[in-house]
Amino acid sequence: MEKEYWKWKEYNWKDEDIDWKTGDIISAGVDVGSVSSQAVIMVDGKLFAYSNMRTGSDSPESARKAMDWALENTGLQLKDIQYVVGTGYGRVNVPFANRTITEIACHARGANFMYGPTIRTIIDMGGQDCKAIHCDERGKVTNFLMNDKCAAGTGRGMEVFADLLSVPIEDVGRMSFEVDEEPEPVSSTCVVFAKSEATGLLRKGWHKNKVLAAYCSAMAHRIVTLLERIGVEKDFCITGGIAKNIGVVKRLQKELGVDILETTYDTQIAGALGAALFAKALIEKSRK
Amino acid sequence: MFEKFIDWEKNRHKYAKDWKKRTGGKVVGYFCTYVPEEILYAGGILPVRILGSHEPQDITEPYIFGMFCPFCRDCLAQGLQGRYDYLDGIMISQSCLHIRQAFTSWQKHIPVDFDYYLYMPNKVQSKRAYPYLRGEIADFKKAVEEWTGKEIRDSEIDRAIEIYNKNRRLMKNLYEFRKEDNPKLTGLEAMEVVISNQMTDKEEHNKALEEVLKNLPERDLNRETGVRLMIIGSEDDDTEFIKMVESIGATFVVDDHCTGTRYFWNEVIPEEDRLMALAKRYIDRIPCPSKDWEDRLRIPHILNLAKEFKVDGAIIIQQKFCDPHELDIPAIKKALEENGIPTLFLEFDVTVPIGQFKIRCEAFFEMFMEEDLF
Numbered sequence: 001m002e003k004e005y006w007k008w009k010e011y012n013w014k015d016e017d018i019d020w021k022t023g024d025i026i027s028a029g030v031d032v033g034s035v036s037s038q039a040v041i042m043v044d045g046k047l048f049a050y051s052n053m054r055t056g057s058d059s060p061e062s063a064r065k066a067m068d069w070a071l072e073n074t075g076l077q078l079k080d081i082q083y084v085v086g087t088g089y090g091r092v093n094v095p096f097a098n099r100t101i102t103e104i105a106c107h108a109r110g111a112n113f114m115y116g117p118t119i120r121t122i123i124d125m126g127g128q129d130c131k132a133i134h135c136d137e138r139g140k141v142t143n144f145l146m147n148d149k150c151a152a153g154t155g156r157g158m159e160v161f162a163d164l165l166s167v168p169i170e171d172v173g174r175m176s177f178e179v180d181e182e183p184e185p186v187s188s189t190c191v192v193f194a195k196s197e198a199t200g201l202l203r204k205g206w207h208k209n210k211v212l213a214a215y216c217s218a219m220a221h222r223i224v225t226l227l228e229r230i231g232v233e234k235d236f237c238i239t240g241g242i243a244k245n246i247g248v249v250k251r252l253q254k255e256l257g258v259d260i261l262e263t264t265y266d267t268q269i270a271g272a273l274g275a276a277l278f279a280k281a282l283i284e285k286s287r288k
Numbered sequence: 289m290f291e292k293f294i295d296w297e298k299n300r301h302k303y304a305k306d307w308k309k310r311t312g313g314k315v316v317g318y319f320c321t322y323v324p325e326e327i328l329y330a331g332g333i334l335p336v337r338i339l340g341s342h343e344p345q346d347i348t349e350p351y352i353f354g355m356f357c358p359f360c361r362d363c364l365a366q367g368l369q370g371r372y373d374y375l376d377g378i379m380i381s382q383s384c385l386h387i388r389q390a391f392t393s394w395q396k397h398i399p400v401d402f403d404y405y406l407y408m409p410n411k412v413q414s415k416r417a418y419p420y421l422r423g424e425i426a427d428f429k430k431a432v433e434e435w436t437g438k439e440i441r442d443s444e445i446d447r448a449i450e451i452y453n454k455n456r457r458l459m460k461n462l463y464e465f466r467k468e469d470n471p472k473l474t475g476l477e478a479m480e481v482v483i484s485n486q487m488t489d490k491e492e493h494n495k496a497l498e499e500v501l502k503n504l505p506e507r508d509l510n511r512e513t514g515v516r517l518m519i520i521g522s523e524d525d526d527t528e529f530i531k532m533v534e535s536i537g538a539t540f541v542v543d544d545h546c547t548g549t550r551y552f553w554n555e556v557i558p559e560e561d562r563l564m565a566l567a568k569r570y571i572d573r574i575p576c577p578s579k580d581w582e583d584r585l586r587i588p589h590i591l592n593l594a595k596e597f598k599v600d601g602a603i604i605i606q607q608k609f610c611d612p613h614e615l616d617i618p619a620i621k622k623a624l625e626e627n628g629i630p631t632l633f634l635e636f637d638v639t640v641p642i643g644q645f646k647i648r649c650e651a652f653f654e655m656f657m658e659e660d661l662f
Binding site for chain 1: 660661662
């Protein structure tokens with residue numbers, strides 16, 4: 001079978017230093033996105049375990065799989081988790097969720113945890129949409145803006161490009177800088193239009209790195225226009241899968257002229273992490 | 289309690305056909321709420337507002353510009369599909385170019401016995417607007433008389449004004465019940481009432497309204513009010529959208545739509561010169577953005593509504609490509625936000641992408657959510 005370059009690696013992680021048995025509050029968040037799904041388990045508000053997988057055609061099944069994988073080798077079982085918040089595009093299809101909260105609220109909350117209370121503007125660059133979010137020092141949303149109704153300039157678009165150019169998705173960002181000179185961005189981020197434009201550029205003799213550069217640059221520009229509509233208040237960060245693509249991130253930073261905060265956390269789990277934090281707050285609330 | 293209105297709204301064509309059979313009268317379809325309906329009504333004619341059906345269609349492609357608003361295309365589609373085949377006439381008052389093209393295209397491709405274009409001045413704030421519109425209404429009255437072969441007497445105009453004014457008062461009384469902490473009716477029910485109002489005989493509508501108003505004080509909706517919302521914008525008869533929003537923790541308590549309050553908010557103040565009284569009513573009504581200049585008089589009105597109806601947040605929604613609304617929305621948004629009312633902006637098409645609107649609405653409502661989760 002031909003290699004599928006868009007397929008990023010799925011994984012799970014757990015903190016070996018935390019013994020959940022000594023924990024008091026065990027909460028979880030599940031983010032079923034349009035492209036990827038994550039489950040995050042927290043013990044007393046500390047990140048304990050998580051998973052990151054591709055969303056299948058069946059949302060409840062994707063939620064279950066993500067949760068099972070996060071639980072793997074932790075000794076925990078689903079019944080040990082006191083409260084689960086579902087979020088993301090498939091949030092209503094998380095069978096074991098006690099409540100749903102939108103990914104907009106969850107990303108703000110998650111970013112507040114990952115980057116600290118100085119965060120005021122978040123760009124969540126997801127699989128099929130892009131959201132600019134303003135929040136206060138507690139991670140509560142104060143304003144937000146979503147991109148329009150298509151997948152232009154989002155993670156799925158990047159996957160299509162990786163496949164078209166036979167470049168593993170993880171390498172797209174790095175390779176997009178291996179060019180003699182920075183090209184003009186492709187004229188449209190619409191996946192269909194950009195793909196035919198890219199085909200034309202390749203035929204004209206462009207190296208694929210240069211085509212990648214042109215696409216990353218167009219995507220960065222599109223996000224800037226979204227941000228300009230809502231305004232960028234510092235500190236600024238990016239969540240979601242595209243935050244891992246330096247080809248977009250660095251170009252965005254350059255065009256915006258604002259520092260983008262970095263984190264040691266996995267940017268793709270921001271939504272599920274925020275959901276798990278809300279779950280913790282809801283447990284505490286019920287105990288009062 | 290609102291079954292009758294819902295039935296009228298859902299079966300509008302059946303209602304009009306039955307009315308014709310019952311009364312032997314003529315039915316005129318109108319495209320814009322600047323039409324002085326009282327003249328038609330005085331002439332024994334039933335005015336019905338032409339609205340779309342919110343179904344995807346491609347029938348209008350050859351007949352109207354594709355980048356005109358979805359509403360005007362949806363209206364024209366109804367005509368092209370023969371759904372208004374019972375109309376004896378159509379008319380419009382000048383408001384925006386998009387809906388006017390729906391009218392002119394209808395004139396050309398779906399000919400009817402009577403069609404009329406009434407030049408409603410755009411600069412309603414001009415001091416010459418009253419006499420100008422009075423003259424236009426006089427011409428219009430004459431045209432109707434020639435068409436029906438019957439003179440419209442003053443007493444008939446008086447009666448029409450009385451019935452229409454009564455309807456406006458009853459509608460305002462109905463909206464009063466939305467001011468309560470637990471509104472006595474949902475936004476969806478209010479929409480059914482106000483839409484059906486534009487396609488039924490006002491005398492009948494008044495009777496049904498009186499019935500509802502009698503029973504409303506005792507009513508307990510038994511539902512969480514949630515976020516108190518105002519909805520502002522273009523023509524809007526999208527019941528599906530209202531239903532969706534009210535199912536996720538919010539209630540619409542008031543609107544500023546031409547299919548809503550703008551339609552009935554102002555009464556005719558009777559005076560000896562009946563046509564002048566009518567002209568003043570249509571010049572002074574809560575304006576459509578195509579006429580709200582050079583001063584934006586709608587903004588203080590909207591702020592006032594927000595205060596009276598104790599609004600928490602506002603959804604600002606416009607038909608895609610609607611230039612007049614696009615021009616006003618930034619100013620309206622700013623005014624509301626300066627007064628502590630957060631806004632959410634959305635754009636209508638013939639059908640709304642429910643999932644994508646839902647996430648935006650839910651996230652908007654979460655901005656009002658429990659403080660103790662933080």
